[in-house]
Amino acid sequence: MRGQGKTTIARKVYNCDxxxxxxxxxxxxxxxxxxxxxxxxxxxxxxxxxxxxKGDKDDILADELRKSLMCKRYLIVLDDMWDFMA
Structure with a gap:
């Protein structure tokens, strides 16, 4: 579903006050x-x-991330910018 403005609308929501x-x-x-x-x-x-x-292993990084997000409200957007060959 390319070109439908998904990233644009997500970016507007992300940057909203x-x-x-x-x-x-x-x-x-x-x-x-x-x-x-x-x-x-x-x-x-x-x-x-x-x-x-920090160059740590995946599990250490994941645990650090978990600890830093604990008891917080967070929004993490994973935007998929895939390169399609036409």
Whole structure:
């Protein structure tokens, strides 16, 4: 379903003042068709905590992310920007 404006409307909601004030934490990540789980976790964690790449294993990154989101309202958007060959 390309070209239907899904990302555009999601971005408008994400950047809305009401959304901003409702959530403690927000993150927007672009996911490729062949994504790397560790890089995705690092990207989300860096947006949530403003920390840099720690080079940890997937399970450690996932646990750090879980701990940092615990008891918070959060919005995490995983946008799928896949490259389709026409």
């Amino acid at each position: 009401n959304t901003f004030s409702h959530f403690d934490v927000r993150a927007w990540c672009i996911v490729c068709q062949t994504y790397n789980r560790r890089k995705l976790l690092q990207e989300i964690l860096s947006q949530v905590t403003s920390s840099k790449d």
